[in-house]
Amino acid sequence: MVKTAPLSTWPWENLGIFKYMLLGPLVGKVMHSRLEGDDNLASNWCFQVLLISLIRFNIYMWYTNTCNMLFLTRNRRIFTKGVDFNQIDKEWDWDNFLILQALIASLAILLFPNGFANMPVWEAKGFVAVLVLHVLVSEPLYYWMHRLLHGNYLYAPYHSFHHLSAVPQPVTAGSTTFLEGLLVTTVIGLPLFGCCMFGFGSKTVIYSYVFVFDFLCCFGHSNVEIMPHRIFGKFPFFKYLLYTPTYYSLHHTEKSTNYCLFMPLYDAMWNTLNKKSWDLHKKISLDAGKLTRAPDFVFLAHVVDIRSALHVPFVFRSFSSMPYKARLFLFPLLPSTFIVMLVMWAKAKTFLVSFYNLRGRLHQTWVVPRFGFQYFLPFASEGINKHIEEAILRADKLGVKVISLAALNKNEALNGGGTLFVKKHPNLKVRVVHGNTLTAAVILNEIHEDVKEVFLSGATSKLGRAIALYLCRRGVRVLMLTLSTERFRNIQSEAPADCQKNLIQVTKHQAARNCKTWVVGKWITPGQQRWAPSGTHFHQFVVPPIFAFRRDCTYGDLAAMKLPDDVEGLGSCEYTMGRGIVHACHAGGVIHSLEGWTHHEVGALDVDRIDVVWKAAIKHGLQPVSSGPK
Structure with missing residues (x-):
């Protein structure tokens, strides 16, 4: 059993989500007061504590979300690394200190009920008192406690955990x-306690001080420099009164300087001020707004539906770090999300949502502000293609090497799998890639070599054609579901003469009643699935995936690959994929970039390149995520 230092772990560490039940007595007290006929919530301090805690939670959460709006903050970031899964997991319980302080506040209410009951709403002297106490008590107290935590004895068991976060974010403060939670509670509580003891306490003072304290914590830990250096040029002493995100970042990395809470004055007084603080701040402030390093690769995604639009790092960081699944807490947000969708439809442009580094190359995900259903509206196709074209031209201007089109962005009916843009702009330096060659390779490598017959729907699509031609060369009998005899014959004519007999046109799902390997490229209903014999495995490349209707059959996931283990800064899941797993078309673009291929991959698939792309993916450390039959 591993021994831990006293007060290094939270008492409710093993409770998980049930830790919030610790606030149950406060909720019960409020409900009891209401049942007793006390409708004056303004004087109910249990309600006030709950309200303050809720607002504080939202301050930290939404400040963090704003910092993760990379389309706004990418040129003002101090640490350019992304927040990875390890950091998100480490900071999962960042709100423990809010629970602690709510419990201590409720204890204070029990001990001094009269003091709180008689507290006025406003007391001007209270603002002066709490400010003086903060500057003269909290600031130096925090400075010396913080400095002691960096000592040889206390750092490893108590403070090193905080510094494990590679990229500071507002929630990193929690x-x-x-032990640190208790110390910070003392720091924030002393000015309020002293103010009340002097008779200057008021509800406005309590709310104001707590919220300003939280805002300044978020500000310093934000990793986004928004403080203009010109302020310090015009008012030199001001730089000793308020720290900046750059100032804190130096403490986060170098650790032996910049210990202050909010006021660098105390670092200057006790000679622990990092000499690089102001020069680095000026440099970052001057560089804000300038173009940062251009990404080597861009994956151009789109939103699938209204609920999954919330599966982005700048809405719920923790939610986006897990594979997408519809959850109950999303439903109250649907009306506002619908309004945002309409605004995006009318105004929004392609925006950056996430990035990661692989082999020293910067990979970014941009999102076209269009939802899945919009791709099937005939009048919307022109606007969607305009957005995609603008993104490609923007990437070309920035110096991006490869841009890969996701799912519906490369729809054949929409733009011919990207052919439209390559023909319209023949001098593009950026390589446009649909990534379907690797998608085909993933699906084909899931099909066992001993399979002799395959039923294929969506047989005349780009992927369907390539899969059919590859399998027929392998000696597999392919039942191609299509009503168009002409399109079937065109594909059949592409096969070698001795393999053409392996391609068979069928027009109904009933034709596959004896075939246990289905490759689904066009959405099928539960009724159509009934024709599959028991034990059938459904491979699929259809968006959205088909319903897993048959219990006596197995269903494959969408074609995907796991990125190499040395990927850095990846902290969000791609739709329903697991951590570090991306759709095969995304991985296909990654391989195109890593290999330095100079051709566009648009339009029809080159069947001869399927094995080439697959071997390149394996060579670069991408791993297949098998969803074939067991």
Whole structure:
């Protein structure tokens, strides 16, 4: 059993989500007061504590979300690394300190009920008192406690956990041990306690001080420099009164300087001020707004539906770090999301949502502001293609090497799998890739070599054609579901003469009643699935995936690959994919970039390149995520 230092772990660490039940007595007290006929919530301090805690939670969460709006903050970031899964998991319980302080506040209410009951709404002297107490008590107290935590004895068991976060974010301020939580509670509580003891306490003072304290914590930990250096040029002493995100970042990395809470004055007084603080701040402030390093690769995604639009790092960071699944807490947000969708439809442009580094190359995901159903509206196709074209031209201007089109962005009916843009702009330096060659390779490598017959729907699509031609060369009998005899014959004519007999046109799902390997490229209903014999495995490349209707059959996931283990800064899941797993078309673009291929991959698939792309993916450390039959 591993021994831990006293007060290094939180008392409710093993409760998980049930830790919020610790606030149950406060909720019960409020409900009891209401049942007793006390309708004056303004004087109910249990309600006030709950309200303050809720607002504080939202301050930290939404400040973090704003910092993760890369389309707004990418040129103002101090640390350019992304927030990865390890950091998100480490900071999962960042709100423990809010629970602690709510419990201590409720204890204070029990001990001094009269003091709180008689507290006025406004007391002007209270603002002066709490400010003086903060500057003269909280600031130096925090400075010396913080400095002691960096000592040889206390750092490893108590404070090193906080510094494990590679990229500071507002919620990082709450990623601490229990001892640190108690110390910070003392720092924030003393000015309020002293103010009340002097008779200057008021509800406005309490709310104001707590919220300003939280805002300044978020500000310093934000990793986004928004403080103009010109302010310090015009008012030199001001730089000693308020720290900046750059100032804190130096403490986060170098650790032996910049210990202050909010006021660098105390670092200057006790000679622990990092000499690089102001020069680095000026440099980052001057560089804000300038173009940062151009990505080597861009994956151009789109939103699938209204609910999954919330599966992005700048809405719920923790939610986006897990594979997407519809959850109950999303439903209250649907009306506002619908309004945002309409605004995006009318105004929005392609925006950056995430990035990661692989083999020293920067990979970004841009999102076209269109939802899945919009791709099937005939009048919307022109606007969608305009957005995609603008993104390609923007990538070309920035110096991006490869841009890969996701799912519906490369729809054949929409733009011919990207052919439209390559023909319209023949001098593009950026390589446009649909990634379907690797998608085909993933699906084909899931099909066992001993399979002799395959039923294929969506047989005349780009992917369907390539899969059919590859399998027929392998000696597999392919039942191609299509009503168009002409399109079937065109594909059949592409096969070698001795393999053409392996391609068979069928027009109904009933034709596959004896075939246990289905490759689904066009959405099929539960009724159509009934024709599959028991034990059938459904491979699929259809968006959205088909319903897993048959219990006596197995269903493959969409074609995907796991990125190499050395990927850095990846902290969000791609739709329903697991951590570090991306759709095969995304992975196909990654391989195109890593290999330095100079051709566009648009339009029809080159069947001869399927094995080439597959071997390149394996060579670069991408791993197949098998969803074939067991």
